[in-house]
Amino acid sequence: MVSDKPRIVKVLNVRDESKTVRxxxxxxxxxxxxRPGQFVMVWIPGVDEIPMSISMTKANGLAGxxxxxxxxxxxxxxxxxxxxxxxxxxxxxxHFTPIIGDVMIVGAGTGLAPLMPxxxxxxxxxxxxxxxIGGKTIDEFVFVDRARAILSKTKSEIIITTEDGSYGTKGLxxxxxxxxxxxxxxxxxxxxxPELMIKKVLEIAQVFSVPxxxxxERIMKCGIGICGSCCIGRYRVCKDGPVxxxxxxxxxxxxxxxxxxxxxxxxxxx
Amino acid sequence: xxxxDLSIEISSLKMxxxxxxxxxxxxxxxxxxxxxxxxxxxxxxxxxIGYEQRMGYDNPTIxxxxxxxxxxxxxxxxxxxxxYKELSRxxxxxxxxxxxxxxxxxxxxxxMISILNELEVKAYELNISCPHVKGFGVExxxxxxxxxxxxxxxxxxxxxxxxxxxxxxxTDIVNAAKLAEDVGADAITVTNTFKAMSIDIETCRPILANxxxxxxGPVIKPIAVRCVYEIYQNVDIxxxxxxxxxxxxxxxxxxxxxxxxxxxxxGIAYKGLSVFEKIKQGIKDYLTLKGKxxxxxxxxxxxxx
Numbered sequence: 001m002v003s004d005k006p007r008i009v010k011v012l013n014v015r016d017e018s019k020t021v022r023x024x025x026x027x028x029x030x031x032x033x034x035r036p037g038q039f040v041m042v043w044i045p046g047v048d049e050i051p052m053s054i055s056m057t058k059a060n061g062l063a064g065x066x067x068x069x070x071x072x073x074x075x076x077x078x079x080x081x082x083x084x085x086x087x088x089x090x091x092x093x094x095h096f097t098p099i100i101g102d103v104m105i106v107g108a109g110t111g112l113a114p115l116m117p118x119x120x121x122x123x124x125x126x127x128x129x130x131x132x133i134g135g136k137t138i139d140e141f142v143f144v145d146r147a148r149a150i151l152s153k154t155k156s157e158i159i160i161t162t163e164d165g166s167y168g169t170k171g172l173x174x175x176x177x178x179x180x181x182x183x184x185x186x187x188x189x190x191x192x193x194p195e196l197m198i199k200k201v202l203e204i205a206q207v208f209s210v211p212x213x214x215x216x217e218r219i220m221k222c223g224i225g226i227c228g229s230c231c232i233g234r235y236r237v238c239k240d241g242p243v244x245x246x247x248x249x250x251x252x253x254x255x256x257x258x259x260x261x262x263x264x265x266x267x268x269x270x
Numbered sequence: 271x272x273x274x275d276l277s278i279e280i281s282s283l284k285m286x287x288x289x290x291x292x293x294x295x296x297x298x299x300x301x302x303x304x305x306x307x308x309x310x311x312x313x314x315x316x317x318x319i320g321y322e323q324r325m326g327y328d329n330p331t332i333x334x335x336x337x338x339x340x341x342x343x344x345x346x347x348x349x350x351x352x353x354y355k356e357l358s359r360x361x362x363x364x365x366x367x368x369x370x371x372x373x374x375x376x377x378x379x380x381x382m383i384s385i386l387n388e389l390e391v392k393a394y395e396l397n398i399s400c401p402h403v404k405g406f407g408v409e410x411x412x413x414x415x416x417x418x419x420x421x422x423x424x425x426x427x428x429x430x431x432x433x434x435x436x437x438x439x440x441t442d443i444v445n446a447a448k449l450a451e452d453v454g455a456d457a458i459t460v461t462n463t464f465k466a467m468s469i470d471i472e473t474c475r476p477i478l479a480n481x482x483x484x485x486x487g488p489v490i491k492p493i494a495v496r497c498v499y500e501i502y503q504n505v506d507i508x509x510x511x512x513x514x515x516x517x518x519x520x521x522x523x524x525x526x527x528x529x530x531x532x533x534x535x536x537g538i539a540y541k542g543l544s545v546f547e548k549i550k551q552g553i554k555d556y557l558t559l560k561g562k563x564x565x566x567x568x569x570x571x572x573x574x575x
Contacts, residue, residue, distance in 0.1 A: 045470070087330075227343060265299075266323060
């Protein structure tokens with residue numbers, strides 16, 4: 001059985017999430033069983049192959065990922081239509097471990113993608129979620145309606161923050177953490193988004209002694225833990241991550257939000 | 271009974287275990303290389319470094335095929351000066367670190383070594399056998415005069431052991447090994463990957479962005495074993511076997527045909543980083559069962575038949 005080879009799938013549906021963000025939904029039994037936080041290597045024939053977080057899984061064999069149009073590969077994905085062919089291999093990597101209890105989720109932008117299926121499981125577990133969604137400005141938000149629908153199933157809340165104050169509370173997503181952590185007990189914090197935000201989440205969580213799980217991103221080539229392109233400290237984001245627990249995050253805090261490696265393996269400032 | 275002795279020496283490189291990390295795998299970060307060493311590798315070989323920075327090929331750079339993997343990473347590397355900084359970031363004197371180098375001519379190799387000379391690098395491996403980058407790999411290996419120049423230039427620049435990694439894509443790998451020995455190589459690493467392709471039949475196109483890549487994994491092991499066997503009959507310097515080692519049985523085969531050490535790369539894709547400890551234990555159990563006190567006692571035994 002050969003598993004690390006792209007399986008060709010047809011895009012069934014393309015959903016606009018914002019002006020620059022779209023979700024692509026396809027049929028693939030294996031991906032539909034992905035755990036929240038896992039990713040797939042998506043092959044766009046003739047263009048590139050890039051890692052994408054699974055943002056949606058359905059019991060009927062459907063799965064989806066969500067892409068923001070930034071570079072060549074993501075723009076090619078963004079421009080795909082129903083009927084386009086893609087290759088997928090995976091899902092790969094360590095996933096979030098949903099708990100039962102009071103949790104906090106801090107996300108921003110397309111970093112929310114893996115946090116959506118996570119929230120679905122958390123609310124099925126009857127966990128209460130304090131979800132903080134941050135952004136620079138009102139135009140950037142994705143998944144807010146979907147999050148509201150998921151969170152309506154339990155005693156949960158959504159807090160929106162924007163840097164310019166155009167939506168929700170003015171400030172950073174991490175500014176909204178402290179009041180909640182001071183008010184009541186939080187069992188676990190889940191986060192995904194810009195690395196500086198993740199670093200701040202980790203620092204605040206340390207102050208309140210709350211364990212966290214964060215999903216990280218690096219340039220990936222193989223996706224299966226052998227090429228080393230995605231290394232951060234002594235870890236491989238593709239195999240030891242992309243979801244990391246507090247102890248490992250504390251170990252790599254010297255790199256977190258500071259530098260990453262380019263395609264040549266050279267360390268560059270983030 | 272005492273545990274069998276797995277320690278080996280290749281020139282001045284002393285290893286507690288004969289299992290090395292093959293070049294190209296996890297080898298651009300010093301922290302990752304150290305982790306592989308801590309996970310049981312006797313020595314670790316870096317990703318091949320060239321004089322200039324290279325971004326490598328676009329993805330897909332790897333694809334699984336039946337019995338192995340095909341890759342065309344494209345010798346991506348940060349360039350020698352940047353890699354010098356990488357190696358200088360932490361103490362490496364306790365690390366059995368082998369630096370793999372590639373280049374198109376002898377002056378590039380000697381310049382790279384002069385940059386690394388002051389560091390505690392334990393040995394060098396010359397990658398003159400990459401199957402998928404024009405001008406830097408197999409083409410070098412095919413040019414006897416160039417191979418001679420490169421090895422001589424490198425030996426002039428360093429006292430440290432120099433391994434030469436050969437390509438199975440050559441018509442006569444034995445002659446290439448003899449030549450390397452004649453001009454002063456301290457060991458031969460056989461083999462690099464095999465030129466190969468994989469096509470997606472749905473979209474009718476090659477899967478790798480570079481179209482052609484190098485094949486590794488269990489599917490190439492019998493060929494690599496044959497290469498070691500033939501070279502062992504013709505050269506006296508140590509041979510480092512490389513090609514498709516996933517289990518301890520694979521490793522034993524290589525020792526029996528004459529390998530002093532073996533390298534593991536693709537095996538990590540199948541078994542994870544615990545592959546080193548698992549194979550090490552398997553070798554110890556085998557030696558105990560066979561009543562051998564040292565790994566050295568079985569090297570080359572297959573030649574008695």
